[in-house]
Amino acid sequence: MTYGKGRTYKKVEVIGVSSAGIEGAIQQAVSRAQTSLEKLSWFEVQDIRGHIGEDGKVSEYQVVIKVAFELK
Template sequence: MSTHEAKIYRKTELVGTSSVGFDDAVRRAVARAQKTLRHVQWFEVKEQRGRIDEGSIEYQVTVEIGFALE
């Protein structure tokens, strides 16, 4: 047997929003996940889209967050 323990991961999907840009929306989603989930280790951007409301833009990203289970 290997001395390395195999890890099991779980994924969850979040939608981050920002009035600044897509990058900020991703950072907000990851930061929020880290407040609730332990062992957050990676993310993947699944979708980017935006909403226009009276001339202002809201950037939206769907992010899959991966974290190791204990």
């Protein structure tokens, strides 16, 4: 990717879910977005939430991100 020239991006919202933590949820969202979108460039975290199991422990992390990709 060459920086320094004009570029235009679009952002879409993706929600990643993982029992392995926040980073796992982010990676899940980015990996899934990569299968549908081309030229992914960056992401920003919008929201973090999770599910608490009956045992009182965190059982699932949910991370809402906006992922940006360069328009053709």
